[in-house]
Amino acid sequence: DIQMTQSPSSLSASVGDRVTITCRASQSISSDLNWYQQKPGKAPKLLSYAASSLQSGVPSRFSGSGSGTSGTDFTLTISSLQPEDFATYFCQQSYSTPQTFGQGTKVEIK
Amino acid sequence: EVQLVESGGGLVQPGGSLRLSCAASGFTFSSYWMHWVRQAPGKGLVWVSRINGAGTSTSYADSVKGRFTISRDNAKNTLYLQMNSLRAEDTAVYYCARVRYSSSPGDYWGQGTLVTVSS
Numbered sequence: 522d523i524q525m526t527q528s529p530s531s532l533s534a535s536v537g538d539r540v541t542i543t544c545r546a547s548q549s550i551s552s553d554l555n556w557y558q559q560k561p562g563k564a565p566k567l568l569s570y571a572a573s574s575l576q577s578g579v580p581s582r583f584s585g586s587g588s589g590t591s592g593t594d595f596t597l598t599i600s601s602l603q604p605e606d607f608a609t610y611f612c613q614q615s616y617s618t619p620q621t622f623g624q625g626t627k628v629e630i631k
Numbered sequence: 632e633v634q635l636v637e638s639g640g641g642l643v644q645p646g647g648s649l650r651l652s653c654a655a656s657g658f659t660f661s662s663y664w665m666h667w668v669r670q671a672p673g674k675g676l677v678w679v680s681r682i683n684g685a686g687t688s689t690s691y692a693d694s695v696k697g698r699f700t701i702s703r704d705n706a707k708n709t710l711y712l713q714m715n716s717l718r719a720e721d722t723a724v725y726y727c728a729r730v731r732y733s734s735s736p737g738d739y740w741g742q743g744t745l746v747t748v749s750s
Contacts, residue, residue, distance in 0.1 A: 555736035557676075564726055564740040565668075565676065576738065611676055615734045618690040620666070622676040 523547050523614050527623030533631040540599040542626045544612035549592030553616035556585055556597045559625075560608045568610075569597065602628070633657040633739045635727050640744030647717050647748070653710040653727030653741055661685070661705040664730040666737055667712050669723035669746075677723075680712065681730070695721075717748045 524547035534540050544554065552572040557565035567576045569585035572595055582603070587595030599606055607630055612623040639651040653665070667679040680691045680701040689701050700713040710727050724745050728737030 553734045557736075559676075564742055565737070566740075567736050567738050570736040570738075613676070613678075613736065615730075615736055618678075618681065619692045620678045620681075622678065625675045 522619055523550060523617060523621050525612055525614055525621050525623040527610075527612055527626050529626060530624060531627040531629065533629045534602050535631045536602055536604055538602045538631075540602050540606075540628060542597045542610055542612075542628075544587075544595045544597070544623050546593045546595075546614055546616075550614040550616035551592050553614055554585070554587065554595045555613045555615060556583075557611045557613065558606075558608045559611065565611065599628075633729065635729060635739055635741035637725065637727055637741040637744035640725065640746045642747045642749065643717055644750050645718060645748055648713070648715045649717065649746060651712040651714065651725055651727075651744060651746070653712075655708045655710065655729070658729070660703075660708040662731075664733060664735075665701075665703060665710045666728045666730055667701060667710075668726045668728055668737070668740075669721075670726070670743075671720075671723045674723075679725070682710070683733070714746070717746075719748050722746060722748045 526545045554572045556569040559565045573585045582600045609625045609627045634656045636654045666681040682689045682701045686703045698716045702711045724743040726743045727741045729739040
């Protein structure tokens, strides 16, 4: 199975801050990397797919990047954190089954 | 509007069975892969199973293989997860998710249904 390692597991940030979350795959997953946002008691919401494509309706302050030549290192960036962005973020590889998730990054208010 | 509505969760004793349903609407159900993903209380997301649009190809996580069966009824626009030999570690909220192609993300998710395995 492909292991997905997210960092950090949690972070505290202020409104307006730039936030970066990283996700590393245990082997190359090409660009089959997706990011989700989850708020307490709610279903995950797709933010970004195929490493760098923004899902329709998602604010442009969110961006995904990575893959490059290694196919293992990916980043989710929130350019200017908004109050509604405080949530838990998960990466997921859809390259092969089982389609594994990272352990999550909880973004909290500083 | 795309909607996925799970049902069938509840309290079941260890060793028992439960069948989850996911009713889909607002899209051509048979054109999409469908996945089940679960989340134990306070924990992360874990992929459980998937099925292709025709219902002819399925995959399972090792932790549920041989105990869970995914299926679909395209005439009823409904996805199922038959769960047998349930264990305490199967306790979780179970989500169904729509996926366009085999390597695509889940672009729509249901609200989830809670399964609690306890005596």
